[in-house]
Amino acid sequence: xxxxxxxxxxxxxxxxxxxxxxxxxxxxxxxxxxxxxxxxxxxxxxxxxxxxxxxxxxxxxxxxxxxxxxxxxxxxxxxxxxxxxxxxxxxxxxxxxxxxxxxxxxxxxxxxxxxxxxxxxxxxxxxxxxxxxxxxxxxxxxxxxxxxxxxxxxxxxxxxxxxxxxxxxxxxxxxxxxxxxxxxxxxxxxxxxxxxxxxxxxxxxxxxxxxxxxxxxxxxxxxxxxxxxxxxxxxxxxxxxxxxxxxxxxxxxxxxxxxxxxxxxxxxxxxxxxxxxxxxxxxxxxxxxxxxxxxxxxxxxxxxxxxx
Amino acid sequence: xxxxxxxxxxxxxxxxxxxxxxxxxxxxxxxxxxxxxxxxxxxxxxxxxxxxxxxxxxxxxxxxxxxxxxxxxxxxxxxxxxxxxxxxxxxxxxxxxxxxxxxxxxxxxxxxxxxxxxxxxxxxxxxxxxxxxxxxxxxxxxxxxxxxxxxxxxxxxxxxxxxxxxxxxxxxxxxxxxxxxxxxxxxxxxxxxxxxxxxxxxxxxxxxxxxxxxxxxxxxxxxxxxxxxxxxxxxxxxxxxxxxxxxxxxxxxxxxxxxxxxxxxxxxxxxxxxxxxxxxxxxxxxxxxxxx
Numbered sequence: 369x370x371x372x373x374x375x376x377x378x379x380x381x382x383x384x385x386x387x388x389x390x391x392x393x394x395x396x397x398x399x400x401x402x403x404x405x406x407x408x409x410x411x412x413x414x415x416x417x418x419x420x421x422x423x424x425x426x427x428x429x430x431x432x433x434x435x436x437x438x439x440x441x442x443x444x445x446x447x448x449x450x451x452x453x454x455x456x457x458x459x460x461x462x463x464x465x466x467x468x469x470x471x472x473x474x475x476x477x478x479x480x481x482x483x484x485x486x487x488x489x490x491x492x493x494x495x496x497x498x499x500x501x502x503x504x505x506x507x508x509x510x511x512x513x514x515x516x517x518x519x520x521x522x523x524x525x526x527x528x529x530x531x532x533x534x535x536x537x538x539x540x541x542x543x544x545x546x547x548x549x550x551x552x553x554x555x556x557x558x559x560x561x562x563x564x565x566x567x568x569x570x571x572x573x574x575x576x577x578x579x580x581x582x583x584x585x586x587x588x589x590x591x592x593x594x595x596x597x598x599x600x601x602x603x604x605x606x607x608x609x610x611x612x613x614x615x616x617x618x619x620x621x622x623x624x625x626x627x628x629x630x631x632x633x634x635x636x637x638x639x640x641x642x643x644x645x646x647x648x649x650x651x652x653x654x655x656x657x658x659x660x661x662x663x664x665x666x667x668x669x670x671x672x673x674x675x676x
Numbered sequence: 677x678x679x680x681x682x683x684x685x686x687x688x689x690x691x692x693x694x695x696x697x698x699x700x701x702x703x704x705x706x707x708x709x710x711x712x713x714x715x716x717x718x719x720x721x722x723x724x725x726x727x728x729x730x731x732x733x734x735x736x737x738x739x740x741x742x743x744x745x746x747x748x749x750x751x752x753x754x755x756x757x758x759x760x761x762x763x764x765x766x767x768x769x770x771x772x773x774x775x776x777x778x779x780x781x782x783x784x785x786x787x788x789x790x791x792x793x794x795x796x797x798x799x800x801x802x803x804x805x806x807x808x809x810x811x812x813x814x815x816x817x818x819x820x821x822x823x824x825x826x827x828x829x830x831x832x833x834x835x836x837x838x839x840x841x842x843x844x845x846x847x848x849x850x851x852x853x854x855x856x857x858x859x860x861x862x863x864x865x866x867x868x869x870x871x872x873x874x875x876x877x878x879x880x881x882x883x884x885x886x887x888x889x890x891x892x893x894x895x896x897x898x899x900x901x902x903x904x905x906x907x908x909x910x911x912x913x914x915x916x917x918x919x920x921x922x923x924x925x926x927x928x929x930x931x932x933x934x935x936x937x938x939x940x941x942x943x944x945x946x947x948x949x950x951x952x953x954x955x956x957x958x959x960x961x962x963x964x965x966x967x968x
Contacts, residue, residue, distance in 0.1 A: 386782035408808030497901030
């Protein structure tokens with residue numbers, strides 16, 4: 369193989385062929401993935417309504433979001449911050465999903481009868497469209513639906529006058545978060561199962577032989593071995609939690625009383641309802657910054673995903 | 677002494693049995709939570725009697741019939757939407773498999789300047805925040821002229837699948853699969869004068885078939901289930917895929933729960949069949965995406 373240096377015809381041919389193979393993918397990716405990252409960043413500093421070309425406004429959009437500079441008198445954009453706080457609350461679902469799916473992965477990581485059937489069952493919600501998930505859980509949470517049936521039986525709800533968890537501002541966000549958990553559990557379980565199966569079994573057995581308790585084995589052998597998987601999973605889960613949109617869109621539409629209004633909902637309505645694309649892009653950039661910060665936090669908490 | 681040993685063995689067996697019982701109890705409880713909403717939807721779609729919401733909820737329909745399915749077929753052009761979903765998924769899967777299998781070949785098996793840069797730049801888009809992506813992609817699609825009325829269905833369908841084609845996960849999975857193909861095999865073929873395209877077609881593709889299947893299925897599910905982007909893009913309602921049509925139906929006929937639940941069942945069935953038949957590939961595709 370020719371590695372750099374020798375600039376002969378064969379080398380040039382390889383280059384041409386290599387880029388030829390990658391051209392279709394790179395071409396479309398440039399338009400639909402790389403370009404949005406660049407143009408979206410640019411749009412954040414403009415005013416744009418799709419009809420006339422973007423007009424450069426400098427930091428004006430950010431000033432409006434934060435309520436400084438030209439917007440000093442008006443205060444920060446309350447809708448945006450309200451949405452961002454709800455998005456941050458939503459991130460609290462991440463540790464819960466991760467802990468439960470690690471637990472579930474450990475439960476299904478054993479050779480007992482019917483275990484394949486259980487693994488399949490947990491995966492069914494993962495392959496279901498959010499369009500269907502939203503409808504189904506809307507029915508589950510109906511005032512006279514199955515969830516309230518259980519709640520009234522547990523005497524947590526007055527059977528005379530039940531109300532849907534989704535129409536109560538105090539519980540709506542939690543109810544939607546539960547659906548995220550319900551849909552994500554099987555997905556992360558499969559990933560953790562793969563992680564568990566890559567851990568050397570003999571390490572755990574040796575530790576047990578040496579008289580370590582099951583908890584000690586989990587704490588000092590299994591968990592460190594899972595760290596790379598935990599990093600990947602918590603990163604994916606955090607990014608999708610801060611950007612949560614689909615669940616909200618199909619279940620509550622941001623309501624009731626704005627209790628499930630998230631940051632991406634703000635971005636969506638600024639763009640597609642108010643046609644303020646530049647302002648929406650600026651808000652998107654702030655959300656991106658927050659999600660980057662949370663990503664770094666994940667990296668720190670899992671010690672960079674190092675196995676030992 | 678022997679007695680003591682025997683009782684210890686017995687106690688151990690008891691503990692193992694008890695642990696298993698506990699494990700099954702938890703497994704069953706989680707399975708009930710995972711599957712119950714599907715059961716409820718199915719029962720509601722088949723039931724024609726009584727209230728939709730009852731305390732306690734029904735586990736089986738009392739007077740099962742296809743009447744609700746007939747009703748939903750009259751409310752919306754379901755057959756048309758089913759066809760739309762099929763067309764979108766077919767071309768989406770075919771083209772993204774083509775793009776990813778092509779692009780992954782040089783990334784795995786050729787030495788050329790910029791290889792690592794390109795690979796990591798693409799990988800970075802998985803975590804790079806792209807919150808404004810939806811907005812910019814909408815603008816791009818409009819600018820490309822794909823939504824012009826004279827292009828009709830072809831333009832709008834192209835607009836829907838284009839962003840999904842260059843799948844990063846697909847590229848990554850294909851590269852992993854290619855890496856395990858022995859390079860000596862390729863060298864031998866090159867010696868015999870085979871072109872790179874022929875090597876790709878005759879050696880790489882057949883050897884990577886299981887991964888192609890895994891990725892193809894993941895991609896099919898993703899496209900079949902997507903609704904937000906189609907709703908944003910599509911002008912003509914009759915071009916709606918099933919998932920988008922279902923939301924539309926639920927918005928328009930919110931009170932007709934039985935018909936909507938029948939629509940939901942129709943949307944899920946193909947995916948569930950695909951999932952049950954190709955389960956092995958499915959899990960493998962997912963695992964491949966985190967390993968490596």
